[in-house]
Amino acid sequence: MISYSQNCEDVLLNRLFPENYRGFYVDVGACHPTVGSVTAHFYSCGWSGINVEPSCNFDLLSRERPRDINLQVAVSDDTGSADFYEFPGAPGLSTFGRDLAEFAIHKLGHHCHPRKVPVATLAEICRTHADRPIDFLSIDVEGHEREVLAGADFTQFRPRVIVIEATKPHTGDAAYDGWEPLVLSAGYLFAFFDGLNRFYVRNEDREWIARLAVPANVFDNFVSHELHATQVEAQSMKLQLETLATLRPISAALARRLSRVEASLPRVSDLLMRWRQRISSQTVAR
Template structure:
């Protein structure tokens, strides 16, 4: 509580402190991953909260059209990783299980929308939605089994349907995706296990691997799975995402 009050009284100080911390972490990551690009600029340039769209577009898809897949799209307009790509003419798919998001996606976006979650197999799971002062909509949400329900958060639990992406891709006839964003608060590993990488070629992925959402072991399992499927850890957004690029796309 004291820290929350201090943040309100001294916002500039805490902003600067955050920048210093990210810079320190960035230097540490560079030593651990010398061949990986490290990003820690937190100033929003397009629509993504941490410049995922800006980084991916400028490094891989400048002046190009493509196909995106937004896994855990949440709000279609606010801090969204794929909105910019749609605005410049890309086609895409989006997955978001929050019931309140479905009409917003259908109203504001052209992407084909699926109102369920993704995992390694088809099933029903308990899903927690975090409440803040703005209400339940457009908030952090997560599969309950990730353990974040033990944090000091006020949540509402709902039951959602989840399906493996390999089934959806096969049904929709999808064999190629240029950019995939996966941000499902701790369920990323299961979502990746539900992809048959032998049947769909994904060129670039941003995958949330923050320690708030994932354990250190889960992050390493994600990285191992991606290596096994011929992906290179091209970049790291400090404290948030890994950026993977298929080795053949780089060549």
């Protein structure tokens, strides 16, 4: 498989579902349709789902994910509108937290574009758009996790797996104490921490914990999207070189023919000159 996600989250999730399975996902904070995407691999396998992304990447999501439901809204514990601090040059840093935005501006040097965006709850989104069971839910919202989870209805809508970014933005420090009780109290079990995300499975699927017990490894038979792209480019260059090698003998033969033609040009020119002189003399004689 090709892994598109930033920390092999899709590799771990891929262990849980049969090869030809066509499932349904919800991705809150989807960002880019390919780069760093938890769902890109599954979409390429025929899955579909809901992508929620308030940033400027939404247009790209809409173009590249026509089979998905794409929503340009924010997710929180209430409906309405909210201040969204968007970083067009680094969409992954976009946030609802003013402190996080200040850090990205003053410490990381990024330009911010604050604006108001519509807000919906996860429960409302699922009631409106999730017309089938949810296989996994991914949440990557840069410090807004508790609000997203507080607006969910895990009684009516129960994703089989939940993946939540669990470190403070821009650091590796743990940041799940404030929201994990909401997940556990909803009937989910902690399964794995990959250094960035925490994975949870439903009580009903507790046997899946064993499948998530180890990090992505060689036995998962995957290659990163970046490496795959490099391999494709290298193969393309190899084919071009092989084509050039095939054309080289033809080019050499044409060069030899051209050389012979060029060598004969003085003789042809001399012959033409003689014919002009002969014709001219015959004309004068008449």
